[in-house]
Amino acid sequence: MNGLGDVAKRSISLRHDIRDDGGFFVVEALRCKECGKRYPLEARFSCEECWGPLEVAYDFSDLDAESVRRKIQAGPASIWRYADFLPFETRPRSALPTGMTPLVRADRLAERLGIRELWVKNDAANPTHSFKDRVVSVAIPKAQELGFEVVACASTGNLANAVAAHAAAAGLQSYVFVPADLEEQKILATGVYGTRLVAVRGNYDAVNRLCTQLSGERDWAFVNVNVRPYYAEGSKTVAFEVAEQLGFEAPDRVVVPIASGSLFTKIARGFEEWREVGLLDDAVPVMNGAQAEGCSPVAQAYEAERDVCQPVKPDTIAKSLAIGDPADGPYAVELARRSGGGIDAVTDDEIREGIRLLAETTGIFTETAGGVTTAVLRKLAERGDIDPDERVVLVITGEGLKTLDAVRGSFAVHEIDATTSSFEETLGLDHAAAGAV
Ligand SMILES: *Cc1c(COP(=O)(O)O)cnc(C)c1O
Ligand SMILES: [Zn+2]
Numbered sequence: 001m002n003g004l005g006d007v008a009k010r011s012i013s014l015r016h017d018i019r020d021d022g023g024f025f026v027v028e029a030l031r032c033k034e035c036g037k038r039y040p041l042e043a044r045f046s047c048e049e050c051w052g053p054l055e056v057a058y059d060f061s062d063l064d065a066e067s068v069r070r071k072i073q074a075g076p077a078s079i080w081r082y083a084d085f086l087p088f089e090t091r092p093r094s095a096l097p098t099g100m101t102p103l104v105r106a107d108r109l110a111e112r113l114g115i116r117e118l119w120v121k122n123d124a125a126n127p128t129h130s131f132k133d134r135v136v137s138v139a140i141p142k143a144q145e146l147g148f149e150v151v152a153c154a155s156t157g158n159l160a161n162a163v164a165a166h167a168a169a170a171g172l173q174s175y176v177f178v179p180a181d182l183e184e185q186k187i188l189a190t191g192v193y194g195t196r197l198v199a200v201r202g203n204y205d206a207v208n209r210l211c212t213q214l215s216g217e218r219d220w221a222f223v224n225v226n227v228r229p230y231y232a233e234g235s236k237t238v239a240f241e242v243a244e245q246l247g248f249e250a251p252d253r254v255v256v257p258i259a260s261g262s263l264f265t266k267i268a269r270g271f272e273e274w275r276e277v278g279l280l281d282d283a284v285p286v287m288n289g290a291q292a293e294g295c296s297p298v299a300q301a302y303e304a305e306r307d308v309c310q311p312v313k314p315d316t317i318a319k320s321l322a323i324g325d326p327a328d329g330p331y332a333v334e335l336a337r338r339s340g341g342g343i344d345a346v347t348d349d350e351i352r353e354g355i356r357l358l359a360e361t362t363g364i365f366t367e368t369a370g371g372v373t374t375a376v377l378r379k380l381a382e383r384g385d386i387d388p389d390e391r392v393v394l395v396i397t398g399e400g401l402k403t404l405d406a407v408r409g410s411f412a413v414h415e416i417d418a419t420t421s422s423f424e425e426t427l428g429l430d431h432a433a434a435g436a437v
Helices: 065-073 079-086 107-113 132-145 158-170 184-191 204-217 228-233 236-245 262-277 295-301 329-338 349-363 370-384 400-406 419-427
Strands: 028-032 053-058 103-105 117-122 152-153 174-177 196-200 253-255 286-292 342-346 391-397
Touching: 053 228, 053 349, 065 079, 079 158, 079 236, 103 236, 107 117, 107 349, 107 370, 107 419, 117 236, 132 152, 132 158, 132 228, 132 342, 152 204, 152 228, 152 342, 158 174, 158 184, 174 184, 184 196, 184 419, 196 204, 228 262, 228 329, 236 262, 253 262, 262 295, 262 329, 286 295, 286 329, 286 370, 295 329, 295 342, 329 342, 342 349, 349 400, 370 391
Parallel strands: 117 391, 152 174, 174 196, 253 286, 253 391, 286 342
Antiparallel strands: 028 053, 103 117
């Protein structure tokens, strides 16, 4: 019932041990986000006292900022350069290196929106072309360390791609569960890796319920269910990279898409951890969350000044963000308030325009989720929410080739005969004489 079958009891012992008083000697444990109860590092995702979600807790008090910074700079060009902030004793080896995606200055987009300094973090440049490589790169080695031989996931699309690919690279069997109406590009880019691809007749929330049930019955690591606390840690590396790429400085504002709310909250956590260790002096950035109006339970809760999210039935082209009952929704609302940011929603038409705006001004083609983020950035700028001297980061989480339908029909294709006159006529150009420059 509770999804904590035998799997939950599986535990490994690292440098930790439970003390008589219930505390840990150690650097790492699982901790309930609600009541603070601690658990050993095992495949467990909710608290047996209060059902609150669990997260990985660290003790950074022994870390010295200067030596950590040197270690990072000497590390591999992947998320493993931040291994001190990830839940492993020793750095796992991964065959598909994730992370160190480009942070590009977007002056022309900034100018269009009236922003002084704008950067785009392009996470489409990951091995399976979305930020989900980050979470899977942490979840799969953790699952292996915990002794699992089969990995699985409930996916809105990109997670399916990432689990199938990283499982193939690690030589693990995988089961990937997606809503049956997923974009064809994402189905094709998942099945190719030889995973067992299961299309569930229902929306993501139904897929997630099924997987939660299965995780209680089968000895499998569902990356975003029973090993979710580890999975979520991977998202912090977006913040680490952005800060490192800005020369160990935090931006003033970050705009991030929200599905379950995990990425949004973990990016802030990443900045907080670096501040705690002394790698950053700056305050945590203003955090702006972005949702599609057709699935905006977190934006609605924020708007109505509620703490909990009322589940919704998703209906939007932004399928990768279509979670109607978001696990980390309340934490996302709380973070938006605490950081002085907000959570906005945009229509499907605004999403399509956002995709075009980003592509035309930066040369970056994003999937619908990036259209959501870009459209929300535009909204913030038009509303005058962004101060003229701010340094803003726009997080682009996925690749446009995976949601091609979103741009179909949004531009003209000039079909001509293979003659110069047909070319000139069709495009309305003056005749250019031979030899003219
Ligand atoms: C999964 C996903 C997100 C956000 O996911 P969270 O559940 O909020 O962590 C954002 N963008 C894309 C493209 C995704 O696939
Ligand atoms: Zn608890």
